[in-house]
Amino acid sequence: MIARINGLNLAYTDQGRGMPVVLLHAFPQNRAMWMPQVDALSKTHRIIAPDFRGFGESDAPQPPYRLDQFADDVAGLLDLLAIQQAVFIGLSMGGYTLFAFYRKYADRVKGLVLADTKAQADTEEGRAGRFAMAQTAYTKGAGAIAEIMLPKLLSPVALQTKPNLVQRVRTTIEQTQISGIAGALMAMAERPNSVPLLAQIACPTLVITGELDGPTPPADGKLMAEKILGARLEIISQAGHLSNLEQPDAFTGAVRSFLNSLT
Numbered sequence: 200m201i202a203r204i205n206g207l208n209l210a211y212t213d214q215g216r217g218m219p220v221v222l223l224h225a226f227p228q229n230r231a232m233w234m235p236q237v238d239a240l241s242k243t244h245r246i247i248a249p250d251f252r253g254f255g256e257s258d259a260p261q262p263p264y265r266l267d268q269f270a271d272d273v274a275g276l277l278d279l280l281a282i283q284q285a286v287f288i289g290l291s292m293g294g295y296t297l298f299a300f301y302r303k304y305a306d307r308v309k310g311l312v313l314a315d316t317k318a319q320a321d322t323e324e325g326r327a328g329r330f331a332m333a334q335t336a337y338t339k340g341a342g343a344i345a346e347i348m349l350p351k352l353l354s355p356v357a358l359q360t361k362p363n364l365v366q367r368v369r370t371t372i373e374q375t376q377i378s379g380i381a382g383a384l385m386a387m388a389e390r391p392n393s394v395p396l397l398a399q400i401a402c403p404t405l406v407i408t409g410e411l412d413g414p415t416p417p418a419d420g421k422l423m424a425e426k427i428l429g430a431r432l433e434i435i436s437q438a439g440h441l442s443n444l445e446q447p448d449a450f451t452g453a454v455r456s457f458l459n460s461l462t
């Protein structure tokens with residue numbers, strides 16, 4: 200489905216009935232990465248999964264982008280769908296967006312799942328790496344970004360033993376618009392440190408991290424779970440950064456028990 204939000208066409212999935220659950224995707228992926236969770240959770244919940252601006256079937260205007268805009272786009276979509284409150288699940292960049300969303304719209308958050316993400320801002324080195332990657336996107340195209348990102352997104356074992364998954368993740372990256380890749384890299388580079396926000400998060404929270412996650416390893420998940428009052432931590436074994444795709448049943452199971460604990 201396509202909605203007109205903040206002057207752009209935003210694509211989204213809206214499937215199932217019940218308590219709304221919003222799924223926010225990673226970089227440089229799109230809402231298709233949530234397919235296993237949409238299939239399973241829409242049996243009991245209303246699942247909303249947008250493509251961020253710049254990704255999937257959403258419009259990809261020229262940069263700059265900001266994570267605040269991503270958050271405003273999500274809020275605009277919920278307004279359009281007349282959803283006041285939801286549970287939000289964000290993986291990696293989706294999690295960074297949730298910190299921006301929580302800063303502005305905490306009253307709309309019934310529960311949070313922070314998956315394979317981190318509260319810290321980028322280091323100087325990390326920021327420099329993002330600018331270099333944006334340059335690569337412009338000069339060498341999305342295929343070069345797939346080469347850089349695949350070993351970050353998937354664990355070594357998945358890279359070796361799950362060719363279909365590797366191909367799916369690669370194709371998604373290759374089909375992503377350069378403006379979206381560069382825009383999101385800049386947006387992530389300038390995101391603030393959200394560690395001070397963690398103590399202010401007052402809703403039920405589940406933190407999920409893949410045991411083999413390289414970009415946001417379990418230590419980052421532990422930090423969030425320690426600082427958010429009452430948060431639970433689930434480490435998914437044999438899973439890399441895209442833990443929802445490498446171990447979909449374990450990921451969905453953890454989310455389902457969290458959702459059940461809210462009702």
Ligand code: MLT
Nearest residue numbers: 225226290291292293414
């Ligand atoms: C993601 O999966 O969204 C990215 O790896 C996040 C990042 O580059 O920090």
